[in-house]
Amino acid sequence: MIRIEGLTKRFGATTVLDGIDLQIGRGERVVVIGPSGTGKSTLLRCVNFLDRPDAGRISIGAISVDAARAGRADILALRRATAFVFQNYGLFANRSALGNIMEALVTVQKRPRAEAEARAREILSETGLADKADSYPASLSGGQQQRVGIGRAMAIGADLMLFDEPTSALDPEWVGEVLDLMRSVAQTRQTMLIVTHEMRFAREIADRVVFMDGGRIVEQGPPARIFDAPRDARLRRFLARVSG
Template sequence: MIELTGVHKSFGTLEVLRGIDLTVRPGTVTVILGPSGSGKSTLLRCVNHLEKVDRGLVRVDGELIGYRRSGNRLHELSERQILRQRARIGFVFQNFNLFPHLTAVENVAEAPISALRKPRIETYERAHALLARVGLADKADAYPRQLSGGQQQRVAIARALALEPRLILFDEPTSALDPELVGEVLDVLRDLATAGTTMIVVTHEIGFAREAADTVIFMDEGRIVEQGPPAQVLDHPRHDRTQAFLSKVLI
């Protein structure tokens, strides 16, 4: 489903991604681990062209993301075309990014109505169903300020699902939550994984990686240092840098 080939990304003189090659199969969960500054979030943002790659290619379902090929040259797509691609790639951020003036159900229904021109009644029915799926059927009419952080993040997940994406990218979805609220969000992610949703999850939640991931990737200094099944990467890492990182987070 997802293929990154030779992806490089720099911000000024800082090289953040240094030649990323990655393939993600449909219906699988890929968890990306690594220290702060290793390029994890930038990698996610390149997948849906929130960040333009400097070199390399990103494909989803065989379709180039952000560009079209004309002969041997690449031309960036129009903003409208890029937005159409992004509508098929869900993205859940660290800090929820809900519209504060909209209720939970309105937040979930907004994008399908405004971006995809979906029928209003049908969309609201689906929005209610998605809120029920993430355990928030009784919070449909609540505003973000009336919800806990965990509840807001679950609304954000329902909002991502509302566009019926081909895959969902999660950028440290529990990092802004109080510790006691982390579990309710991870439960939703586990349910999505069980249902066969294609996901790439940047997280420090090792337990989730061990339980739900098909592939665990460890990144450092803009490179993929190690990748493989959870049992291999987490329990028997081959690279010294992976071992050193895990020795600190598995205390």
């Protein structure tokens, strides 16, 4: 369903992504792990052109975009096929929880407001936030804000959901509720590409774990093999550090 080919991204003289190749099947949950600064978040941001790649091709279903030739229409089509959950929530401060979820339904998908509101209220119920529909982000806890962010991604029905370390900005007390919601999303067989530092969660939720280091994919495989029988020395060192 999803094919990433030769994805390359440079910031000045630094190559952050060095020819990434990755395929993801429909309904597959792929978790990306690795040291800080190795390009994991940049990978996600390049998949939907929040950061424009310097080279490579991204295909999602029938949409295929070459970084060297991508025009505005190509990028918009790619973004409509994806939904992004940010580290820092990425909510509109001047819109309520309901308004944040409605926004893309109205402005991008051009749904009638009444239809968009009904769908947004369904999502708020599914995320356990029905009573927070009229609350603004400043009055919500970090966990509630991130659940609104995930709800917004759920609402648009994208082919691929991208999660960029969704618990990294949360106080420890809120991490569990966000991971629980992600488990619920995963049970629907939504296609997911997740960057996380939660190793226990990665082992539990992933169909496949991808280890990145130095802007490259070093090793990938089922969680049991990656965590219990890693082959690459860099992966073994990384796991020893995060488990210690």
